[in-house]
Amino acid sequence: MSDTEHALNGTKRNLRWALWLPLVLFVGFVALVMVGLYRPADRNVASALVGKPMPQFDLPAALPGRPGLDSKVLANGKPHLVNIFASWCIPCRVEAPQLGALAKAGVPIEGISVRDTTENLHAFLDANGDPFQRIGADDDGKVQLALGSSGVPETYVVDGKGTIVYQHIGEIRPEHLGLLLEKLKEAQR
Amino acid sequence: MIAELGLAALWLAAALAGLQLVAGGLGLTTRGAVLGEAVRPVAVVQGLLALIAFACLIYVFAVTDLSVKLVALNSHSMKPLVFKIAGAWGNHEGSMLLWVTVMGLGGAFVALVEKRLPERTMLATLAGQAFVSLGFYAFLLIASNPFERLSPVPMEGNGLNPLLQDLGLAFHPPTLYLGYVGLSIAFSFAIGALVTREVGPAFAKAMRPWVLGAWIFLTVGITAGSYWAYYELGWGGWWFWDPVENASLMPWLAATALLHSCGVLAARNALRAWTIMLGVVAFSMSMIGTFLVRSGILTSVHAFAVDPQRGTFILALLAIYIGGALTLFGLRASTVTEGERFALVSREGALVFNNVMLSAILGIVLFGTLYPLVAEAMGAKVSVGPPYFNPMGALFAVPMLVVLMVGPLLRWRQDKFARIGKGLVIPAMLVAAMALGLVVVGGVALLPFLGLALAVGLAFASLLPLRGRNLRRTPLPIWGMVVAHFGIAVALFGMSSESAFSIEKLVAVRVGEVAQVGPWGVKLDAVEPVAGPNWTAMEARLLVRYGVGGKVLRVLPQSRSFWAPPQQTSESALLTRWNGQFYAVLGGEAPKAEGGDRWQLRLWWKPFAPLIWIGGLMIAFGGFLSLIGRVMADLRRIIAKDKIAWRRERQGR
Numbered sequence: 115m116s117d118t119e120h121a122l123n124g125t126k127r128n129l130r131w132a133l134w135l136p137l138v139l140f141v142g143f144v145a146l147v148m149v150g151l152y153r154p155a156d157r158n159v160a161s162a163l164v165g166k167p168m169p170q171f172d173l174p175a176a177l178p179g180r181p182g183l184d185s186k187v188l189a190n191g192k193p194h195l196v197n198i199f200a201s202w203c204i205p206c207r208v209e210a211p212q213l214g215a216l217a218k219a220g221v222p223i224e225g226i227s228v229r230d231t232t233e234n235l236h237a238f239l240d241a242n243g244d245p246f247q248r249i250g251a252d253d254d255g256k257v258q259l260a261l262g263s264s265g266v267p268e269t270y271v272v273d274g275k276g277t278i279v280y281q282h283i284g285e286i287r288p289e290h291l292g293l294l295l296e297k298l299k300e301a302q303r
Numbered sequence: 304m305i306a307e308l309g310l311a312a313l314w315l316a317a318a319l320a321g322l323q324l325v326a327g328g329l330g331l332t333t334r335g336a337v338l339g340e341a342v343r344p345v346a347v348v349q350g351l352l353a354l355i356a357f358a359c360l361i362y363v364f365a366v367t368d369l370s371v372k373l374v375a376l377n378s379h380s381m382k383p384l385v386f387k388i389a390g391a392w393g394n395h396e397g398s399m400l401l402w403v404t405v406m407g408l409g410g411a412f413v414a415l416v417e418k419r420l421p422e423r424t425m426l427a428t429l430a431g432q433a434f435v436s437l438g439f440y441a442f443l444l445i446a447s448n449p450f451e452r453l454s455p456v457p458m459e460g461n462g463l464n465p466l467l468q469d470l471g472l473a474f475h476p477p478t479l480y481l482g483y484v485g486l487s488i489a490f491s492f493a494i495g496a497l498v499t500r501e502v503g504p505a506f507a508k509a510m511r512p513w514v515l516g517a518w519i520f521l522t523v524g525i526t527a528g529s530y531w532a533y534y535e536l537g538w539g540g541w542w543f544w545d546p547v548e549n550a551s552l553m554p555w556l557a558a559t560a561l562l563h564s565c566g567v568l569a570a571r572n573a574l575r576a577w578t579i580m581l582g583v584v585a586f587s588m589s590m591i592g593t594f595l596v597r598s599g600i601l602t603s604v605h606a607f608a609v610d611p612q613r614g615t616f617i618l619a620l621l622a623i624y625i626g627g628a629l630t631l632f633g634l635r636a637s638t639v640t641e642g643e644r645f646a647l648v649s650r651e652g653a654l655v656f657n658n659v660m661l662s663a664i665l666g667i668v669l670f671g672t673l674y675p676l677v678a679e680a681m682g683a684k685v686s687v688g689p690p691y692f693n694p695m696g697a698l699f700a701v702p703m704l705v706v707l708m709v710g711p712l713l714r715w716r717q718d719k720f721a722r723i724g725k726g727l728v729i730p731a732m733l734v735a736a737m738a739l740g741l742v743v744v745g746g747v748a749l750l751p752f753l754g755l756a757l758a759v760g761l762a763f764a765s766l767l768p769l770r771g772r773n774l775r776r777t778p779l780p781i782w783g784m785v786v787a788h789f790g791i792a793v794a795l796f797g798m799s800s801e802s803a804f805s806i807e808k809l810v811a812v813r814v815g816e817v818a819q820v821g822p823w824g825v826k827l828d829a830v831e832p833v834a835g836p837n838w839t840a841m842e843a844r845l846l847v848r849y850g851v852g853g854k855v856l857r858v859l860p861q862s863r864s865f866w867a868p869p870q871q872t873s874e875s876a877l878l879t880r881w882n883g884q885f886y887a888v889l890g891g892e893a894p895k896a897e898g899g900d901r902w903q904l905r906l907w908w909k910p911f912a913p914l915i916w917i918g919g920l921m922i923a924f925g926g927f928l929s930l931i932g933r934v935m936a937d938l939r940r941i942i943a944k945d946k947i948a949w950r951r952e953r954q955g956r
Binding site: 130133134136137140141143144146147148149150151201202203204207234237254 | 375376457458459460461576580583584587591594595614615618621622625626629630632633636637673676677679680839864
């Protein structure tokens, strides 16, 4: 063996502890992600539109004999819920009872039906109840995009001046009702 | 019916994995040795059952059976068939099923063809494989059953994320999965070797083809994913240091290091504990990456199912497998570390250097990916991007690339730089010439500058191992190494050129107007609506011309609207020339306030950008050549052995 020869491999006795280093690092990793998983994180994505006025739109009626939806209606002095939905959307079925309950409690709910047909919409409302005062047909999804909404269902709380107070992404579950009512109350002030 | 059949097959496969674990474990003891006989056939059947379950899932997706919840949530009857099929794995449950299927098939394949490992290590390996599979089976059967029925049956499905409606992406995840899960075999091998303490050249030679195979798939998957992000997301970039991308890069870095340390172990019986360690780390990175992007713990531009409960389940699996393997490593590694010695200046020395650099880069990527989590735990929201990853990565990548020019020329055990010095004169001159040229051109930032200069040197140096060889008789693994290293130079050149010379322009033009981007003249000829199978789009017709005398060519970027689920995507248009790529994206209609009827166009000229992916594919192809070479050599050896045995038998008579 020459002088230049080094023992790059072959762990010396005093380096044995190093064999446990990977495990120590991994335990640190697990601890870190445990904290991340269990800390109630702020997973709400705040829409850029919250606090801004509703975009102007005028949607034709989705069902014959029923009014369509004009954004001016939303500035009539009373708070509204605006619900974006579609008959082909499964979570929309899940939230239907909650919308029904809100309607019964006297909340004016306006619907925006996205890329739907009259027949399917009829079938959907017959099966799941019809909480809506007006339903506008957003056939090409333009209004939905203008609202910065990425999917169905989504629900907006709009105050009497037509300003968006709150955006709820995804289906409304029973546990969300309290929060929505509270936001509506805030909107009344 | 088919869904129930799939579920039954899944349960059976899980039961067999349990049997495989028990039989393999007991088979190692003296009293249960007879049980060991059962392990190989059980592993084969387990793999087949997993495959049946996966086939059933593909079937229910292909026929859009909306009574299956997963289909209703992720598919739609109006989708083209190929995307219906891809929908089977384009979601959380389906991709997990794909995961266990590939693991099961991998185990079955090992059971069928692996003859080189000592039988005891083989048993421990298959038991380890079954142990890992069991956790994932449990995960599927308990927390995310892909065959769950839905009542009432909906009239229509929810669709597939339109971003995933692209051929590239439809087949990109399975490729990556073959890589991730292929590493599970290396992981099981490492565990098997730790249990039986049999670590040596034979073990490395047995493990190497599996690592190589997994690494090839990972390389192809990452390359394809990068190209997909480049043309489909319409952002004009090819790497974003997004957690999802990092999740695929980290196992690749570990597998690359493993591949090289495996070579040292196979040829020189050194780096034993380190190789075992990398075997554990490579698959751990696959699992950690999957966990990070699936648990919703990190936010990413790639929309994946976000579900903390599932996250907890996978975290438990991680803790058991990785924690268990690392504990075993801590207990046993010191008993396998004895190996051959070598000098600092030697092939081994260069490979150790490569391993250390790759590990350092891996550490940097892992830290950068996790840092937002650390910061959040301390109450701050941050995101870590290119300003961290690029220079930190380069800090270790640049020395590695320099050593890469020298390493393959060095002899095993001990060598002198003086011996190989002459061969390096030309690469060094190339580097200097390129650097000088870039200084003259001016305005090139440090990293692309280094990248371009090193790339030309490396391209030449990587061919040097062929010097003085009879090219026809050069073994395929040598060709593989040369091609892969040349591919690195090619990819590096593409990356550096893209970042040094790209020209970007955002314009708002009326129909008939011409914009200029770099050497390209771009005329907006028309904007018209077009309809696809499940989308509608605005399509711009651009007439483009390279330079003054170039031919006029037509490109058609689109802005697509999908309606199930509703989402807008950009279909970029690309035009590839030998010296680069023209890239166009159609934005929306420009605001009326700015004059009306103008369309926003985002245009790029990216010199030599395609070399990034061509280089990536060359790297994978190099691996493929090596793999073929090694498998052929194995076959020849087996045939020769059989011949000898046959002759002996005849003589005996």
